[in-house]
Amino acid sequence: MDLRRILSALSxxxxxxxxxxxxxxxxxxxxxxxxxxxxxxxxxxxxxxxxKSVGLVVDRRDAQWVRYRCNPDLPQSxxxxxxxxxxxxxxxxxxxx
Amino acid sequence: MDLRRILSALSxxxxxxxxxxxxxxxxxxxxxxxxxxxxxxxxxxxxxxxxKSVGLVVDRRDAQWVRYRCNPDLPQSxxxxxxxxxxxxxxxxxxxx
DNA sequence: CGAAGATATTAGCATTTCCTAATATAATAT
DNA sequence: ATATTATATTAGGAAATGCTAATATCTTCG
Numbered sequence: 001m002d003l004r005r006i007l008s009a010l011s012x013x014x015x016x017x018x019x020x021x022x023x024x025x026x027x028x029x030x031x032x033x034x035x036x037x038x039x040x041x042x043x044x045x046x047x048x049x050x051x052k053s054v055g056l057v058v059d060r061r062d063a064q065w066v067r068y069r070c071n072p073d074l075p076q077s078x079x080x081x082x083x084x085x086x087x088x089x090x091x092x093x094x095x096x097x
Numbered sequence: 098m099d100l101r102r103i104l105s106a107l108s109x110x111x112x113x114x115x116x117x118x119x120x121x122x123x124x125x126x127x128x129x130x131x132x133x134x135x136x137x138x139x140x141x142x143x144x145x146x147x148x149k150s151v152g153l154v155v156d157r158r159d160a161q162w163v164r165y166r167c168n169p170d171l172p173q174s175x176x177x178x179x180x181x182x183x184x185x186x187x188x189x190x191x192x193x194x
Numbered sequence: 195c196g197a198a199g200a201t202a203t204t205a206g207c208a209t210t211t212c213c214t215a216a217t218a219t220a221a222t223a224t
Numbered sequence: 225a226t227a228t229t230a231t232a233t234t235a236g237g238a239a240a241t242g243c244t245a246a247t248a249t250c251t252t253c254g
Contacts, residue, residue, distance in 0.1 A: 042232080049233095078185060
C-alpha cells in the first residue's frame with residue numbers, strides 16, 4: 001500500500017466519483033460507471049485500472065462484464081482515509097446543492 | 098476547501114513530510130523544514146506555498162523568518178482526512194524501520 | 195547605508211498525467 | 225463463423241507538476 005499513490009489516485013475527480021459509487025458495498029461494471037460519471041469508455045477503464053493498481057478496488061470477470069468493488073481487505077489505516085475522504089466528498093456535494 | 102487540491106497537495110512526499118512536522122502544534126520556519134526534509138530553499142518554499150494556497154497551513158512573518166503552522170480552523174471533515182493520512186504515514190514509517 | 199540571512203519568485207526544462215481516437219481482446223448471441 | 229457488447233490497450237499530443245539555477249524582496253545587523 002503506497003500512501004503517496006493512493007492519495008494521488010483519489011485526487012482525480014472521476015476516480016473519486018468511482019470510489020463513491022464502488023464503496024457502497026456492491027459491484028459495478030465499467031459501463032455503469034461510465035454512464036453515471038459521464039466518462040468515455042477508455043477514460044473510465046483507465047481510471048479503474050489506476051484504482052486497481054494502487055489496491056483500492058478489486059475486480060472480477062463476469063461474462064462480458066468486469067465487476068469492480070471496493071477492496072474488502074484494506075489495511076485499517078487506509079480504510080480510515082477512504083472513509084474520511086468519501087465523507088468529505090459527500091459533505092461538499094451537499095454544500096454545493 | 099477544495100478536496101481535490103487538498104488530496105493532490107498531500108500526495109507529494111516533501112509536502113506530506115512538511116505536514117507531519119507542521120502538525121505537531123508548533124510553528125516551524127522554512128529553514129528548519131528544508132533541513133529536516135533535505136530540500137533546497139526554493140523547493141521548500143514552493144511546497145509550503147502550495148500547502149498554504151490550499152488552506153492546510155497558515156504562516157506568519159516573524160522578523161526574517163516565516164513561521165508555518167497547521168491551519169487551526171480546518172473544517173472537521175478535512176481535519177479527519179489529515180489525521181487519518183498522518184496516522185497512515187506514521188504507520189508506514191514504523192513498518193519501514 | 196551596505197552586507198548578510200531568510201524567504202519568495204521567475205525562467206527554462208524534464209517528467210508525469212490525462213485525454214481522444216483507434217485498435218485489440220474477451221465473451222455472448224445469432 | 226460472424227456480429228455484437230463490454231473492456232482493455234496503444235499511440236500521440238496537451239497540460240500540469242516538480243526540479244534547478246538565478247534573481248528579487250524583506251528584515252536585521254554593523
